Amino acid sequence: MRKGIFLLGALSLAIALSIGAFKAEAADKLKPETTTIRWAKANSGNVFVTLARQLGYFDEVGLTVIENPVASSTEALTALGAGQVDVTSNQGTNNPLSQIAAGQDFTMVGGYMLQGMYLVAKKETGWNGPEDLIGKKVAAPASTTTLTGPLLKLGHDPIEEVEWLTYATNSDRLAAVVAGEADYAYLSGDMLFTVGNMDNIEIVVYAADESLMPAYGCCRMNMRTDFVKNNPNTVTLLFEALIRAQAYFESHKKEAVSILAKDINAPEEFVAAYLLNENYVPHVGQVKDEIIKTWNIMMATGFLPDTAKDINIEDHINTSLYKAALDNVIAEHHDEYPEIYDAMLAFYKEHNE
Structure with a gap:
């Protein structure tokens, strides 16, 4: 009898400890400040958003991403400035930099296209x-x-x-x-x-040829600065889902072609022409050095107003939230795609530190 009581007590203690550990782990998890993100959807889509939604990565971090179609870069960035969307990602680098120079308070938080023009x-x-x-x-x-x-x-x-x-x-x-x-x-x-x-x-x-500008950061992810400041957990969790989606994409490109083609209602041949082209490189990572280089060239060639000289463009580039997300993904999911995640970390260090 005493042995049975002892075993029952030990089992109860183990269960209690497990529940406590689970609660502690849950408490350590980031909680999004807002759970809904509105994304400006370009005609060619964003394969990482599509995969993160369909593979359940957004659900895992407690986010809902709603894609709002936009017809042009101007429409997308206007919608961002007006608060009608929270993220743009397919509008190049020069376009949002021009908006920042004109007084829009945008922050570049990461990327979509690294190269492809x-x-x-x-x-x-x-x-x-x-x-x-x-x-x-x-x-x-x-x-x-x-x-x-x-x-x-x-x-x-x-x-x-x-x-x-x-x-x-x-x-x-x-x-x-x-x-x-x-x-x-x-x-x-x-x-x-x-x-x-x-x-x-x-x-x-x-455009990424050695004779021109390698890894130039073709399309950046842009948010309003106040959104980034007010929702750091949300942005970090968003990146966690997108980073995992990039790793899946790099390991399942042909499958990704079919998924994206269906999502944007386009022929698979059309989508394959860019997603399977080795010179077309989607990458959610940040490239602070390349953004600054682009800003300086735009200044030198007269495409920014004189008032842009008073802007410290680094104030509009956030690298910390992407890096925090990458660290979290590596800590929790490294075994899924170790070589890809290691390469993403090396890429971050090369272009931001």
């Missing part, structure tokens, strides 16, 4: 380096820092020595090259399917 020209044009652009007509904004920066570095005045042609859409830029109105067009990943099926047009160089 490219130049096209008629077949047999080739590429010898950025000086090929001198004296040519380029269908791109004159604020395209991946092109103007390398020319500045070589001692050129890219604004005066290149004729920059402005068009409303990527399709219009491509059409200008086909028609002979432009020598080159600067295009995004969602045009890769179209370009890949043209007989008379070729990709001459990707």
Whole structure:
């Protein structure tokens, strides 16, 4: 009898300790300040958001992400400034920096596209380096820092020595090259399917080429600064889900193509043309050094107002929440994709420390 009582007491103590440990662990978990995040959804979507939702990663951290379709970068950033959405991610780097220079209080917290933009020209044009652009007509904004920066570095005045042609859409830029109105067009990943099926047009160089600007941080994740300050746990948890989604994507790219194609109601061939292209690199990580470089090039080429000189752009770059999320994921889920998570940590250190 005494032995039975002892065993029962020991079992009760073990259960109590387990419950206590569970409660302590639960108490240590981050609690989101707000559980709903509104995301500006571009036409090509965001594969990490789609995967995090469908794989249950958002649910695991207690978040609901609602994607609101936007037709353009201008519409997305206007909606962000007005508080109609909480995150934009497919609107480049120059566009949000221009908004910050104009007085919008945005903070860049992470990324979506690391690289993926490219130049096209008629077949047999080739590429010898950025000086090929001198004296040519380029269908791109004159604020395209991946092109103007390398020319500045070589001692050129890219604004005066290149004729920059402005068009409303990527399709219009491509059409200008086909028609002979432009020598080159600067295009995004969602045009890769179209370009890949043209007989008379070729990709001459990707913007991340060593001759231009490697790892330039193509599209940044932007939030209003007050949202970041008021919801640090929410932002950290959001990144935890997105980091895990990136790891899954890198291990299941063909599956991700099917999932994203269905999500954005597009043919799989269209999505595969960019998601399976080795030069198109989605990465949720932050690249503070590249953002600062882009800001400085925009200053040097006159695309920011004089008042921008009074702005410390580092005040609008947050690296700590992404890093906290990455540390948490590595601590809890490292065994899932150890090589990928190690590479993400090394990437963070290379571009932010």
